Amino acid sequence: MTNRRAPRRKAVTVTASVLVLTVLVGAPLACTVRSGPAADEVRRAAPAGAAAGETVRTDAGPVRGTRSGAHRIFQGIPYAGAPEGRHRWAPPRPARPWKGVRDATRPGPLCPQVPSPYAPVSSTEENCLVLNVTTPPDQRRAAPVLVWIHGDGAVGGGSFFDGRRLAERGLVVVTVNYRLGVFGGLALPGLEGAGTFGLQDQRAALTWVRNNARAFGGDPGNVTVAGVSFGASAIAGHLTSPASRGLFHRAVMASGEAMMDMPAGAMGPGVPGYPWYVWRTGREMEDITTEMTSSLGCRDGRPERTLACLRALPVKRILEVPHIMNAFQVFGYGNATLPELPPTALRTGRFHRVPVLSGATRDEHRTFVGMTYDAVGRPFTEADYDRALRTAFGEARAERVRAEYPTTDYPSPALAWAAAITDRMWARGTQAQHDALACHVPVYAYEFADRDAPMFLPLSGGFDFGAFHAADIPYLFEDEAADPLFTPAQRRLSATMTGYWAAFARTGAPRGTGLPAWLPHRPGPAGRPYTQSLAPERIGPVDYRHEHRLDFWNHLS
Structure with a gap:
């Protein structure tokens, strides 16, 4: 900072x-x-x-x-x-x-x-x-x-x-x-x-x-x-x-x-x-x-x-x-x-x-796992993963979570743990917020998904922070640490995002000439639980519930 x-x-x-x-x-x-x-x-x-x-x-x-x-x-x-x-x-x-x-x-x-x-x-x-x-x-x-x-x-x-x-x-x-x-x-x-x-x-x-x-x-x-x-x-x-x-x-x-x-x-x-x-x-x-x-x-x-x-x-x-x-x-x-x-x-x-425009990043919890472990030279091991799962979910449910997020599916146990908590805590809470608000007001939900977003915080180490917590903010506000690192595609994403935010501030809907369509989020069985993915390679709908395994977490809870 x-x-x-x-x-x-x-x-x-x-x-x-x-x-x-x-x-x-x-x-x-x-x-x-x-x-x-x-x-x-x-x-x-x-x-x-x-x-x-x-x-x-x-x-x-x-x-x-x-x-x-x-x-x-x-x-x-x-x-x-x-x-x-x-x-x-x-x-x-x-x-x-x-x-x-x-x-x-x-x-x-x-x-x-x-x-x-x-x-x-x-x-x-x-x-x-x-x-x-x-x-x-x-x-x-x-x-x-x-x-x-x-x-x-x-x-x-x-x-x-x-x-x-x-x-x-x-x-x-x-x-x-x-x-x-x-x-x-x-x-x-x-x-x-x-x-x-x-x-x-x-x-x-x-x-x-x-x-x-x-x-x-x-x-x-x-x-x-x-x-x-x-x-x-x-x-x-x-x-x-x-x-x-x-x-x-x-x-x-x-x-x-x-x-x-x-x-x-x-x-x-x-x-x-x-x-x-x-x-x-x-x-x-x-x-x-x-x-x-x-x-x-x-x-x-x-x-x-x-x-x-x-x-x-x-x-x-x-x-x-x-x-x-x-x-x-x-x-x-x-x-x-x-x-x-x-x-x-x-x-x-x-x-x-x-009206509400609301969202989260795809890899919210990588910031906190990286700050705690890899970025400070303390690797997060398989044993750490097992202990963390038992502490968070108890003995009976820990095995079910490990089966859903096996370390073989991730480059490291740290990223498996970050994915589990991103989905359980951040994505589940974000979706609940969108569903609650959208029952009464227009809600435009998004996920910032640029996994190559510049890391502008002074964090050391080789940890893969992905689309980390608050990684989207330099795309909205000029930042002298992040701006020089933007690729042309990221600059285009920034332009689209500021266009969305400005249109929403002006009219209550993120719509405008040249902006990709963004539908409102409508919860419920008969609704359209729409979330807009924001990434350099693609701007459009994402199945947020499926991507973050929310059915698994809602059933487990």
């Missing part, structure tokens, strides 16, 4: 489990760095490269951006006040208005985070609730707006995603920072918004878009919210959150985990299983908070005193607790923001009725 000079622009995140990085790779502590200017800093002098037309008035004050070719780019615009001091672990509040013209030519601060092996970036800056806007060329009418929510939930930021490729298709692209890890998910008894502060930040950003899109040439009545991984799961939360009603009109979810469960050991040895991948009850969130903050010297029988103590601690002190950011890569439910378990709400049709 970093480039060769500074935090890599347009990075893609790779995980969303509560304990994935805790067990897989940890969260190595490095010197935190100031990631950018304070979010309330205003520079009245015109920045280099600014030209007439790059100044826009928002509801908090004017901002001046830069021009990149035919695009205007505005960075680091505050959409909410700094969540620090008594506002740490509190609902977001409006940004403080400023006087003069605010410099919007550089990214704002990242929210607090610590480095990881795949994202060696860090920040201790809480004044980080900012967003970035990229406008399309030749704006003659109000353009559809696409709001991007990045994934992971413990590292990352909106400025890592370069929106010019999608803006070229006629969209106003907005990318967002939100509170991560413990700063977004802490929970204490009686704390308003406990376990959902990151989700509330995203909602505040969507409210900002509704109020300010027109100033950037965008249509506030045509907003698509899109995200990957943890960000896609957040969108499932917004679909079921009463307070998010009316803030968006379409949704795109890439590699989301809204309806996934997690077998024991699926994310590595010692990682327990969970009935839901990203959703926790309020009590579970409070238990996570108690465990992760116990070493900070703020233990008190009265939650209000515990909260006051935690709010008084420096950010750096909190970040020094091992794994405290990764442990909160989940959302709490049973509260005002998420009154109901989102999978239940989706299944029963209690969600906001908007």
